[in-house]
Each structure stands twice: as structure tokens, then as C-alpha cells.
Amino acid sequence: MMRKLRFLLALWLGKCARLALRVLKRNATYFPGVVALKICPDFLGQVGKPENIIAVTGTNGKTTVSNLIADVLTDRGHKVLSNRLGSNVAAGIATTLLSGSSLSGKARYKTAVLEIDERSSKRIYPYLKPKLLVITNLFRDSIMRNAHPEYIASFIEQAVPRETKLVLNADDLISSRIAPENERVYFAVDRMDTDVVECVNLINDLQICPICSGELVYDYRRYHHIGRARCRDCDFKSPEPDYLGTDVDTAAMTMTVTDKQGGRAVYPLLSDSVFNIYNVVTVAAALHEFGLSHEEIAGSLRRTKIVETRYNARQAGNVRVVMQMSKDKNALAGSRAFDYISQLPGEKEIILMMNCMEDQKKWSENTTWLYDCDFEFLAREGITRIVCTGPRAKDYYLRLLIAGVPEEKLRCTMSELDAPDLLAYNPGESVCLFYGTDALDLVYKVQAKIIRCAEEAAAK
Amino acid sequence: MTIEILFPEVCNLYGDLMNVEYLRRAVPEAEVVKTSLKARPRFLDGDVSLVYISSMTERAQLLARDALMPHLDALKAKIEDGMPVLATGNAMELFIREIVDEGGGATPMLGLFDLVARRAMERRYNGLYLGKFEDMDIVGFKSQFSHAFGGEDVPALFETVRGAGRNPEEKREGIRCKNFMATYVLGPLLILNPPFARYMLRLIGAGDRPPAFEKAAMDAYELRLAEFKDAKRGFTYG
Numbered sequence: 001m002m003r004k005l006r007f008l009l010a011l012w013l014g015k016c017a018r019l020a021l022r023v024l025k026r027n028a029t030y031f032p033g034v035v036a037l038k039i040c041p042d043f044l045g046q047v048g049k050p051e052n053i054i055a056v057t058g059t060n061g062k063t064t065v066s067n068l069i070a071d072v073l074t075d076r077g078h079k080v081l082s083n084r085l086g087s088n089v090a091a092g093i094a095t096t097l098l099s100g101s102s103l104s105g106k107a108r109y110k111t112a113v114l115e116i117d118e119r120s121s122k123r124i125y126p127y128l129k130p131k132l133l134v135i136t137n138l139f140r141d142s143i144m145r146n147a148h149p150e151y152i153a154s155f156i157e158q159a160v161p162r163e164t165k166l167v168l169n170a171d172d173l174i175s176s177r178i179a180p181e182n183e184r185v186y187f188a189v190d191r192m193d194t195d196v197v198e199c200v201n202l203i204n205d206l207q208i209c210p211i212c213s214g215e216l217v218y219d220y221r222r223y224h225h226i227g228r229a230r231c232r233d234c235d236f237k238s239p240e241p242d243y244l245g246t247d248v249d250t251a252a253m254t255m256t257v258t259d260k261q262g263g264r265a266v267y268p269l270l271s272d273s274v275f276n277i278y279n280v281v282t283v284a285a286a287l288h289e290f291g292l293s294h295e296e297i298a299g300s301l302r303r304t305k306i307v308e309t310r311y312n313a314r315q316a317g318n319v320r321v322v323m324q325m326s327k328d329k330n331a332l333a334g335s336r337a338f339d340y341i342s343q344l345p346g347e348k349e350i351i352l353m354m355n356c357m358e359d360q361k362k363w364s365e366n367t368t369w370l371y372d373c374d375f376e377f378l379a380r381e382g383i384t385r386i387v388c389t390g391p392r393a394k395d396y397y398l399r400l401l402i403a404g405v406p407e408e409k410l411r412c413t414m415s416e417l418d419a420p421d422l423l424a425y426n427p428g429e430s431v432c433l434f435y436g437t438d439a440l441d442l443v444y445k446v447q448a449k450i451i452r453c454a455e456e457a458a459a460k
Numbered sequence: 461m462t463i464e465i466l467f468p469e470v471c472n473l474y475g476d477l478m479n480v481e482y483l484r485r486a487v488p489e490a491e492v493v494k495t496s497l498k499a500r501p502r503f504l505d506g507d508v509s510l511v512y513i514s515s516m517t518e519r520a521q522l523l524a525r526d527a528l529m530p531h532l533d534a535l536k537a538k539i540e541d542g543m544p545v546l547a548t549g550n551a552m553e554l555f556i557r558e559i560v561d562e563g564g565g566a567t568p569m570l571g572l573f574d575l576v577a578r579r580a581m582e583r584r585y586n587g588l589y590l591g592k593f594e595d596m597d598i599v600g601f602k603s604q605f606s607h608a609f610g611g612e613d614v615p616a617l618f619e620t621v622r623g624a625g626r627n628p629e630e631k632r633e634g635i636r637c638k639n640f641m642a643t644y645v646l647g648p649l650l651i652l653n654p655p656f657a658r659y660m661l662r663l664i665g666a667g668d669r670p671p672a673f674e675k676a677a678m679d680a681y682e683l684r685l686a687e688f689k690d691a692k693r694g695f696t697y698g
Contacts, residue, residue: 140473143473143474143603144584144586144603144697145584147584147603147605148473148517150517150518150519151517151518151581202475202477204472207469207470207472208469208470208497213497213498213523214498215469215496331475359697362693362694363588363693363694363695363697364588364684364687364688364693366586366588366601366603366647366697367601367647368474368475368601368603368646368647368648369474369475370475370648371474371475371476371477371478371647371648371651372474372475394676394679394680394683395680395684397676397679397680398651398673398676398677398679398680401672401673401676402478402481402482402485402651402672402673
């Protein structure tokens with residue numbers, strides 16, 4: 001009885017906190033859950049859960065994939081509870097579930113799509129039994145929080161419910177081996193023109209066979225450890241995909257997805273980046289396993305757009321101003337962003353301001369990630385100038401020299417607002433601003449100044 | 461000049477391997493040998509100017525230990541002979557007596573130095589590091605699950621000024637035995653510390669050659685040093 005009363009108190013106070021925050025126009029996606037869990041530590045166990053939960057986790061792509069899954073299900077007429085606007089740790093999940101429950105704590109939704117932080121697995125899965133758990137991939141992430149991918153895999157491995165069906169990336173030999181006793185399907189993207197065999201990235205998190213420590217040989221490699229591999233010394237190899245993306249056409253922005261039962265459909269690509277190609281195959285696999293047909297999924301995806309918060313471009317004067325978010329202290333995110341931007345057509349000038357401003361206020365940013373990140377991509381032809389700015393400008397400057405960028409292409413200023421003055425704004429080029437996630441006000445000021453400088457340069 | 465990297469297929473975390481690349485930029489003629497787990501280490505059969513081993517996963521610690529164990533006596537003799545060795549991050553733990561897991565058993569390591577690491581996989585220590593090596597200031601970063609204890613007679617590599625030494629209560633940091641140097645400080649230690657890189661270059665036989673991009677490296681070093689000496693700045697990430 002006491003247990004039930006405590007739960008109801010947690011639920012109601014959590015709901016009150018959520019209401020109050022919303023009235024105050026504050027973010028109400030985390031704190032209500034903190035309140036609920038503080039009062040009732042097993043709140044997640046007692047609160048009503050939707051019958052069908054699709055959970056999405058992994059290093060990269062989990063936000064996009066969970067949003068797309070929720071969008072398609074909504075488009076197909078499902079009433080979907082999701083944490084798309086909020087936190088993906090235990091308090092965020094508690095907030096989402098309390099918002100989706102009645103005053104008595106019963107679930108008001110039949111379906112939920114929940115993005116779940118990998119490290120929070122142990123606090124969430126004991127109480128939540130997803131019908132499907134989608135794991136997009138596992139890479140090296142923040143050194144301080146995530147250590148290395150084996151460590152993160154162990155968090156999921158120890159917590160994932162036995163009855164949950166896994167939707168796994170066959171091209172990722174780290175995440176695809178999680179919880180081998182669970183029922184599972186695999187997705188993959190077939191060989192692409194841009195594939196390589198040898199790793200060209202600094203981060204390569206799986207170089208030996210996890211069974212016998214023999215050498216892994218790649219039939220093809222997309223980037224880092226993602227690709228199709230086999231062991232030279234034993235019979236270990238990448239699993240066969242149940243869902244395979246083929247015929248990727250970035251001009252027509254389409255891809256075909258085939259499944260092992262003979263199903264096949266042409267899917268729209270929502271962006272030409274490799275990450276987003278994977279995201280579409282992942283969504284196709286997850287939703288087909290959920291019970292939708294390929295035609296239904298592809299049809300709904302055609303009506304869906306990725307909310308592109310990490311990349312956008314606009315014309316200013318005679319240049320194209322490109323904003324590219326690159327999660328701070330994350331070498332993998334930096335490498336993918338540098339690779340993508342450096343291969344955009346035409347000449348480019350770049351401002352690097354991915355500094356972690358929060359760390360700088362209290363400590364000093366741990367910059368070891370700079371030497372895991374492929375700054376070497378910025379030495380490619382077509383990049384005419386790079387301005388390093390912010391509190392770690394001198395570290396970027398040195399890293400770029402080591403990466404092979406000629407000194408004459410480099411500029412350095414500690415003041416972010418001075419950085420746009422150091423660009424040339426050559427007609428026809430792109431001006432690309434790489435920025436971190438924790439100083440967006442400053443980022444927008446720098447963006448505004450870039451636009452102003454570009455327009456002034458054009459007027460001259 | 462030959463620089464041997466031990467087991468880079470598993471010992472490759474946190475940008476540590478760039479330490480060797482940084483040395484190679486100063487000495488372009490240096491041969492860099494990458495020795496895999498299943499290969500015979502080069503240092504056993506010939507002169508090697510530096511043996512380097514980087515941070516790794518906990519599983520890789522066992523693989524690296526097992527790969528070195530058959531050569532333990534030879535390794536000990538080489539260290540006694542003054543072969544330069546640099547181990548960064550948890551590579552240091554390969555050479556100590558054992559790792560004891562919180563709530564678990566003890567894992568014997570190579571046992572060259574009488575230190576015990578206590579590991580808690582649920583608690584990661586993240587901090588800045590400021591120390592002294594001879595008359596040089598050393599700056600760096602720590603991010604680890606374990607700390608080392610004991611080893612009263614084991615000489616330290618660095619004397620800690622701020623941050624954790626072998627453990628948060630210790631001023632002594634790392635291990636120094638002749639030219640064997642091991643430290644929990646991880647990542648691009650030599651790039652962050654151009655004076656120490658200069659020392660390493662001399663040690664491995666490059667004479668007075670300066671570290672690569674020394675001016676830019678010194679600019680970044682001096683800024684970081686000033687930050688780390690700022691008493692108002694936090695040293696352990698909360």
C-alpha cells in the first residue's frame with residue numbers, strides 16, 4: 001500500500017512539475033522525471049508502459065532513427081509516445097512515461113518509440129521490456145563518459161531483456177555481437193563505390209577477431225570499423241543481413257531495401273551522407289519487424305523530412321554559408337563531419353569552433369580527442385583557409401599542422417567573433433562553420449557575422 | 461633509429477599513438493615498427509631506440525600481458541640495460557604486480573614493479589594533471605577506472621603538483637626505472653609537452669633536434685600550463 005501511495009505521489013508531483021515548467025515555457029523533459037525517481041526509485045517499474053515499445057540506442061544516428069520511426073508510425077495512424085523533444089537518460093524516460101500516463105498511472109498510449117542513452121541501459125531496461133531494441137552502431141565516443149566501445153557494449157549486454165528482439169547492424173562487428181541469446185535480425189548496406197578495404201581513419205575500434213584475436217580482413221569497409229569482415233584464422237565473420245540496402249543512388253536520392261523473405265522496395269534517401277543511408281535501412285528493418293510493409297514504410301518516409309539540426313546551408317552574398325554541428329569532445333563526430341564537408345564540391349573556407357565551452361568555464365577541455373579525430377581530411381585540396389578559434393584555438397592550430405595543413409592556410413584567434421574577419425569570402429566558395437553543442441548563442445552570433453561579412457564582401 | 465609500437469591493433473585508445481607520429485615528424489628517417497600480438501617483438505632481437513605502448517581496453521590488457529609474458533626475462537634485462545620504454549594510460553598496468561577489481565578477483569600482470577591497481581568499472585576518474593619531470597612542467601589528462609597503490613620503493617616518473625598521482629592521495633605519478641617510463645597520463649603526452657618531447661628525442665638518439673612544429677606546440681603548452689596553474693580552475697571533472 002505504501003509502495004502504491006509513494007508511486008502515486010511521485011506521479012502527481014512529476015506531472016505538476018511538468019505542468020509548471022510548461023507554463024513557465026521551460027524545458028519539461030527531464031526534471032519531472034528526476035522528481036518522480038527521487039520520490040519513487042522504482043517509478044519506471046510502476047508507471048504504465050505502452051504495450052509496444054521500440055527502443056533505439058547506439059553511438060550515432062539514434063535520434064534520427066527514433067524520430068523517423070515515430071514519424072512513420074504517426075503517419076500510419078498510430079498514436080505514438082516518444083521522447084523526441086527530451087532527454088534519453090532514466091529521468092527523461094520517466095518524464096516521457098509519466099506524460100503518457102493517466103492520473104492513476106495507466107498508459108494512455110499503445111505504442112512508444114524511445115531513444116535510450118547506452119550508458120543508462122542498466123537503469124532503464126530492468127523496468128522496460130521493449131518489443132524491439134534497435135542498436136544503430138557502437139563507436140568510440142566521449143573518453144570521459146564512455147571510455148571505449150567494449151565498455152558501452154557491456155552496459156547494454158548486461159541490461160537488455162532476454163525477450164526483446166534486437167535489430168542490429170551487420171556491418172558493425174561490435175554492436176552486432178551483443179546479447180547473442182536474444183532473437184535478432186540484421187541490417188546492412190551493400191558494397192558502395194566509395195568503400196575501401198584498408199582503414200583510412202585514426203579510429204579503428206575492431207582490428208582483431210573477438211574470438212581468436214586473429215587478423216580481421218575486410219571485404220569492404222565504409223569507414224572506421226564499419227564494413228564486412230572475416231577472420232583470417234577462424235570462421236568468425238560478419239553476420240548475414242536480413243535487410244540489405246542496395247543500389248544506393250545519391251543523384252536520384254533512392255535506395256532499394258530487400259529482405260530475406262523476398263520483400264523489396266525502393267526507399268527515399270533523406271540525405272546523401274552515409275550515416276543517413278544507414279538510418280533509412282535501420283528504420284526499414286525496425287518497422288518491417290514491427291509489422292509494417294515496405295510500401296507503407298517507404299510511402300511514409302517520402303512524406304517525412306529529417307529535422308536537420310546538424311547541417312544547414314544558405315546563400316549569403318557570393319558564398320554559401322554552411323553550418324555543421326560536430327559534437328564537442330567527440331572524435332568520431334568530427335571525423336565524419338570533416339570527411340563530408342571536405343568532399344563538398346568547390347572551394348571551402350572553414351572556421352573551427354568546436355570547443356567545449358562548459359568545460360572551459362570550470363576546468364580545461366580534455367583535448368585528447370583531437371588526436372583520435374581525422375583532421376587529416378582538412379588537408380584535402382579545395383580547402384583554402386582554416387580559422388581556428390575559441391579557447392582551444394592553439395590546440396586546433398597545432399593539430400592541423402600535424403595533419404599536414406600548410407601553415408599559410410591557417411589563421412588563429414582566441415576570439416570567436418573575430419574569426420569571420422579572417423576569411424576571404426571568395427565568390428562561389430562555401431564558408432563552413434564547425435561548432436559544438438554547448439554554446440549555440442555564440443555560434444549564432446558568429447554565423448550572423450559571417451553572413452554580414454559575406455554580404456559586405458559581395459557589395460564591394 | 462627504430463621505434464617499436466607494441467600491439468597497435470589493440471593498444472590504440474585516446475590518441476596516444478600520435479606520440480610516436482610526433483617523434484617521427486622530428487626524425488623522418490626513423491623506422492616505425494608495429495608489432496602485432498602474434499608477432500615476436502623486435503626489441504628482443506635488436507636495438508630499438510624506443511618501445512612504445514598505448515592505452516587500451518581492459519580485455520586488451522590481458523592480450524598484451526599474455527603476448528609479453530613469454531618474453532618477461534628478456535624484457536626485464538632490456539629495461540635493466542637502459543632500453544627506452546614509454547607506456548601511457550593504463551598500459552602502465554601491464555608492468556605492475558596485479559589489478560584488483562572492486563568486488564572481484566585479482567588479475568596478475570607482468571609483475572616487474574610492485575604496485576597494485578585497484579579498478580572500479582562503475583567509477584571513472586577524469587582529471588587534469590600538472591606535474592614535474594626534472595625541471596620541466598608536465599601537463600596532461602587522466603581518464604581511468606583504476607589507480608595504483610603500493611610501490612614505496614618504485615621511483616616515480618613525475619612529481620605531482622596538482623591532480624592525482626598514482627592515486628588521488630599520492631604525489632608520485634607513474635614509474636621510472638632507468639629509461640623505462642610509464643604514466644597514467646594518457647593521450648598525446650609528447651605533443652602536449654614539447655619540452656618533454658625534446659627530452660625524449662635526445663633519449664632515443666635524435667640529439668638536439670627540436671620537436672615538430674615546436675613554436676606552435678610551445679604556444680599551446682604555455683596557454684595550457686597557465687590554465688592548469690590557475691588555482692581557481694577545477695582539476696577533477698565533476
